[in-house]
Amino acid sequence: MRPTRIVGGYLVERDPFEMGTIASFRGVDPNTLERVIVEEPHPYIEGNIYFMDLFQQAAAEFSALGPVAPRVLRMFGRGSVVHAIVREHVEGLSLDRMLVQLRAQGEQLPIAVACAIVRELVELLRRPVRVQFGMSDVVITPEGHVRVSPDLVELQARQVVGAAVHFIDVAAAYQPPEVIRGVGRTATSGMYTLGAMLYELLANRHPHARSGDTMFEMLSRMQTSLPPPIQAFRDVPPHIAAFLDRALAGDPRRRFKRWEDFLAELPTASPTQILEAMPLPPEREPPEALEDWHHLPDQHLDPVEVPPYVPAEPPPPYHAAMDEFDYGDDGRPMLACGALLVDARPVTAAEYQRFVLAIRGRLDPEADDAPATRISQRDAARYAGWAGKRLPTEAEWTVVTRALGRRLQTGEVWEWTSTPFDQGGFVVCGGRWRNVEDSQPELANRSYELEPADDVGFRCVQDIR
Numbered sequence: 001m002r003p004t005r006i007v008g009g010y011l012v013e014r015d016p017f018e019m020g021t022i023a024s025f026r027g028v029d030p031n032t033l034e035r036v037i038v039e040e041p042h043p044y045i046e047g048n049i050y051f052m053d054l055f056q057q058a059a060a061e062f063s064a065l066g067p068v069a070p071r072v073l074r075m076f077g078r079g080s081v082v083h084a085i086v087r088e089h090v091e092g093l094s095l096d097r098m099l100v101q102l103r104a105q106g107e108q109l110p111i112a113v114a115c116a117i118v119r120e121l122v123e124l125l126r127r128p129v130r131v132q133f134g135m136s137d138v139v140i141t142p143e144g145h146v147r148v149s150p151d152l153v154e155l156q157a158r159q160v161v162g163a164a165v166h167f168i169d170v171a172a173a174y175q176p177p178e179v180i181r182g183v184g185r186t187a188t189s190g191m192y193t194l195g196a197m198l199y200e201l202l203a204n205r206h207p208h209a210r211s212g213d214t215m216f217e218m219l220s221r222m223q224t225s226l227p228p229p230i231q232a233f234r235d236v237p238p239h240i241a242a243f244l245d246r247a248l249a250g251d252p253r254r255r256f257k258r259w260e261d262f263l264a265e266l267p268t269a270s271p272t273q274i275l276e277a278m279p280l281p282p283e284r285e286p287p288e289a290l291e292d293w294h295h296l297p298d299q300h301l302d303p304v305e306v307p308p309y310v311p312a313e314p315p316p317p318y319h320a321a322m323d324e325f326d327y328g329d330d331g332r333p334m335l336a337c338g339a340l341l342v343d344a345r346p347v348t349a350a351e352y353q354r355f356v357l358a359i360r361g362r363l364d365p366e367a368d369d370a371p372a373t374r375i376s377q378r379d380a381a382r383y384a385g386w387a388g389k390r391l392p393t394e395a396e397w398t399v400v401t402r403a404l405g406r407r408l409q410t411g412e413v414w415e416w417t418s419t420p421f422d423q424g425g426f427v428v429c430g431g432r433w434r435n436v437e438d439s440q441p442e443l444a445n446r447s448y449e450l451e452p453a454d455d456v457g458f459r460c461v462q463d464i465r
Contacts, residue, residue, distance in 0.1 A: 001026050001288065006298040007084050008076035011290065012038050021051060021155060022058060027086070033287035035089035036073060052081065058155050059085050060309040061129045068124045068148055069131075076301035083301055090147045092139035093282035095197070099135070099204050101279035111236060113277040114201035116269030118194050120146035125190030126259050128311040130154065134171040135197060142282045144271025153185075154312065172215065173206060177223045177250045177333075185315040188255040191262055195247025202240075203233035207248060210368055224409070225369050226250065226331055228350035232363040239265065251327035324407075328462050329388030330354065335407055336464065337400040342392070343459035345409035346371040347383065355383045371413045371457035377426045377449070380416045380458040389460035394419035394427045394446070396461060401430065401443045411441030413457035414449070421448035428456055 003011030011030050016023040019042065027038040039058075045051040059082045063072045070088040077083040095117070102109060121138065124131060131150035138148045151171055172180070176192035179185055199207040207227030209218050230236055230244050243265045249255050256262040275281065325333040326341050332351065334341040349367040352375070357363060375383075377391075384390045392400070394417045401408055414431030421427050425448045433439040434455065449456055 001028060003028065003290070003293060003296060006293070006296050007038055007040075008074055008086065008299075008301050008303065010036055010038060010074075010086055011293050011296065021045065021054060026089070028288075028290070030290060030293060033290070035091070035285070037070065037087045037089050039085045039087065040083060046083075054155065056082055056307045057310075058152055060307040061152050061154075062087065063306045064127065064129050064309045065131070065150070066123055066127055068120060068146065070147070070149055072306070075304050075306060077304040078301065080304060082304055082307060084299075090139055090141065090149060091282075091284045092141040092147065093278060093280065094136050095138045095140075095201065096135040098140065098279060099200070103204055105279055107279060108204065108234065109201050110277050111202060111240060112267050113269050113274055114198060115240070115266045116274065117146050117201065118198045119263065119266040119268060121148060121194055121197070122190075122259060122263055122266075124148060124150065125194065128314070129309075130185065130312060130315075132171045132175065132193070134174050135200060136170055138197075140274060140278060140282050142284045144273075144275040146274070173209070173218060173222075175222075176252070178252055180219050180223055186252040187315050188252045189315065191247045191255045191259075192249075192252075194262075195244055199227065199230060199244055199248065202236060203230055205233065208369075221369050223250075224333055224345055225348050226351050226354070228353050228365075228367055229357050229363065231357055232350075232353055232365045232367065245331075249327075249331055250325075250333055251331065254327065254331060328460070330386075332387075334462065335404055337403050339464050340392075340396060340400060341462040341464060342400045342404070342408065343389075343461070344407070346413060346415060346457040346459045347380075348372055352383065355386050358386060373413060373454055373457050374452040375456075375458065376452045377416045377458075379452075381418065383458075384460040387460060389462040391416055391418040391458060392461045393417055394429060397429050398443070400461070410443065413455050414445075414447065414453075416449070416456060416458040423448065425450035431455055 001013055004014035005012050010027045012025045012027040016025050018024040021042055022039050023042050025038045027036045028034065029036060041051060041055045059075060062085060070090050072085060072087050074086040075082050075084065130153035132153055133148050133150040137150060138146065141147055174193045174196045176189045179189060196207055208221045227248060230241050246255055325344065326336060328334050328341065333344045335344055348369045349372045350369055352372040353363055353367050381391050397415065397417050401410055410430050414428040417427045417429060419427040428447050428449050430441055430443055430445055432441045
């Protein structure tokens, strides 16, 4: 590194490696050569009272994150106002890089080690400070410890530089559906985050990502679909598969009621066992020789005390009503219409795999979030019965699609109903006419099918109890 200034006795680079409301710089202790991270308010907002208050809040929250997060070493400022936070620089192998290396070597992370890594992250999410992080933020240190550099949720929500902007980063890929929809966090939101990370550690793929996806496409899928069962990608014990299904439930009320219940399913592993599972040993960067630095400008900040931490309001409990969706017995989001609940979108190929797994069929690892097609009306009805639902009648399909309009995703495929057609087979609704290339799918479109077809899928309804 090339330091250009002095902050509280630490040598700091000129340019930040991350810029937002907080600017993050690489630094070093000239006496010990220990690397540090120095965080300061963005220069454009340093004189703004509102954002300086936000920085004081961030300083307090950083100090309350606990041992899994980087330690706060010192704080500097003027008077009692913090202007610089010096935090430990954590080195090691990030989980996303680890998975790339495992994939290149044709290997998989041992199940027990994957579970133990996730277990170490629970303490961070149990604390009152609201944080978010992704696979690139979690590292295995050269000593075999799990450490994480999280983002503060409140700070991320107010990122402002010049103009207000809300942005999507990698950590968003591990947020639960209720957060993506803007409804807010619950006491079980962190369980979804860790469930998604465990799924990826075991399957070496994100539960909802597809090749060529944009972030927005993936976030949309996370709100409306279930991931494929983990068994499509790896043979895992039944209790681990059940654990993932529960942790990744779209309905917060279907997740674990307490963190103690969540932890009960996750084994521990020693640092030695974690290191042995790494494809390459995590390394620490060697110290750098520093040129004479005494001539560098000093900002002349004084040591200050850590601001008092005031916890935010706790998130609502798991049983709170969350958003516009209800959830069926198969965990899929549904919308209410009169005395019916109706699937928000057709059953996907990946979701159909859960039914296939339940009846001991062969799993298809290529099943994705496209509507499940080439399924007979009989098998569609069998799925509906397995899920505690049924296929809609033609009249019900027509009423709910007209009443709910664009809130229902229609037109991707024709959809089976339970209404027999007078010439045989069953009525299908809503698709595109095959013999007219420029035709559009319409709610009023009606046809019939005798056998499975490439453009015929289904959705289910459930009577409100």
